[in-house]
Amino acid sequence: MLGTTFLLAIRSILRHKLRSILTALGIIIGVAAVVTMVTLGQATTAAVQKSISALGTNILQIRPGQGFGRGGGGPRPPDFEPADVEAIRRQIAGVTAVAPQAQASATAIYEGANWSTTINGTTGAYFQVQPWPLTSGRSFLPLEEQAGKSVCIIGNTVVQNLFRGGEAVGKRMRIGAISCDVIGTLSTRGQAGFGGDQDDIVIMPIKAVQRRFTGSRDIRLMLVGVDQAYSTAVVQSSIEDLLRERRNITGSKENDFNIFDTKQISDTLTGTTTLLTSIVTAVAAISLIVGGIGIMNIMLVSVTERTREIGIRLAIGAVAREVLLQFLVEAVALSMLGGVIGLVLAQIAIFSLVGLMKVDFIFVPQINVIAFGISAVIGVVFGYFPARRAAGLNPIDALRHE
């Protein structure tokens, strides 16, 4: 009997193509919206996590000042000194490396091409704190660091713009007022989670940058690598104590520096994208419910429209259960059809949107299965009421219906 009913339902759907498509439209849009939103949310979260893990996990960033910004009034807190870097490296257990940083902006010139970029003065420890492999050349020699030699390692964007993608190692370029030898090139890192191109960078020994660009021995930022075996929180608080002592902050006075755990930043950002994803998904889910009501609406109209048909079926010997089942199967088949079309549209939408959003295409099986399941359930739930109404019709009245 189920086979017969299924056949009748499919025939009826195919015979009324426009009506069927319009009925399924709500489900199509709902399923496509939910799947697209959830998938894009997850893709974005994955992209944020990826770009943060590119910063390196188990890294503490230490800056002078309070909070992310520079803060309100009062004297600007002093920058760090090279001695601070040494102290952290030697005195705190669990620290693998400490990379000081001093930044400046300058224009790099090579054979008529010029490119405005960021100079990052640091030490070889920079590459120990975070994984950032060289594509060719080498890192700084200890001698070059100590002497503050004018050598540089350049990011991919600089290679592309200044050297037209050609070999850069061994070349001598001008940067600001000085010239420097390119000793290495870096692998591509891509966009940072906070915007900005991480590959648009020239890395030089910190002493060279301090002497030639910033004009002081101050250090604006320290990156501290933490051994996997140690708790970053414990290391963080040890560093905090050490720096308070070194900067003469006593008693209840607030820190004039702050330490960020990249994992915290990562968690915060992930939390934010997850929240946004949930909100958008909730909105999309509402559209799915509206789609279900649409199915019910059309099925009800269809019962009224098809009253005579139901009368005929009952007269020639269909029992109420068969009419109920036919309408129910029609509703379920329509919403499942809508579900499938919605899933296909979602993949197309995701595929075209990931390009715009600069995130990687992903396929999340769970949400596809869930959305399809929901569309089937909607068919049953919203199809039942009209189906029951159809089955309950009196054959005589139904036949007489004009």
Added chain:
Amino acid sequence: MASNAADGAAPLIRLRGVTKTYGEGGTAFQALKGVDLDIQAGDFIAVMGASGSGKSTTMNILGCLDVPSGGTFEFRGHHVETLDRDQRALLRRKYLGFVFQGFNLLARTTALENVELPLLYRGDAKKARHAAAMAALDKVGLADWWDHTPAELSGGQQQRVAIARAIVTSPQVLLADEPTGNLDSERSVEIMQLLTGLNRDNNITVLMVTHEPDMAAFARTVVHFKDGLVERIEAQHVPGQEVQV
């Protein structure tokens, strides 16, 4: 009930004191006021009467589409008045065929699929369905039109498809509600000849409601209804049928 059915003298259908009341209290309307009627298997009956005389109500009850408010209706020994909706549906499926004034074919559905429909509900396999439906269409002379939808068929052709649908299950009784009401006289005679043939050759009992004496003339028995009661029953000598009987 088996003894009843086996008994040659027992009628196929027996109505005793059948009443039907619509509505309740002051607005109640009694459509049937105690109908007694026996119908023998193999008869061809025309039911006549003015509108409101109770003939349609009686036909609905005989077609197991409706139940009497009072009295008894025995069909093949079954007391139909005691059966529920689904049991009556199964009775219709097995023993009854319906032909309506408005043809009542499913739109956008080919003649073949329309005729197959009762077999689908009966659960026949695809091959058997096709064969039986094609045979029925052949019997009404429309085998070549099997893939046409009602919109592509004339009124007379549509009614013949409807008759094919009614007889495809080899029913015992064919109920026709003004089968020629929407047709011109030439088509009407064709349909009546078809019904006469089915009655004579396939021994199908035919119950037909009609307004037209010309059509009633094809029947062997004419039952006249008036004011919710059977007024009179007349036996007719149908030319050409006497020889067959």
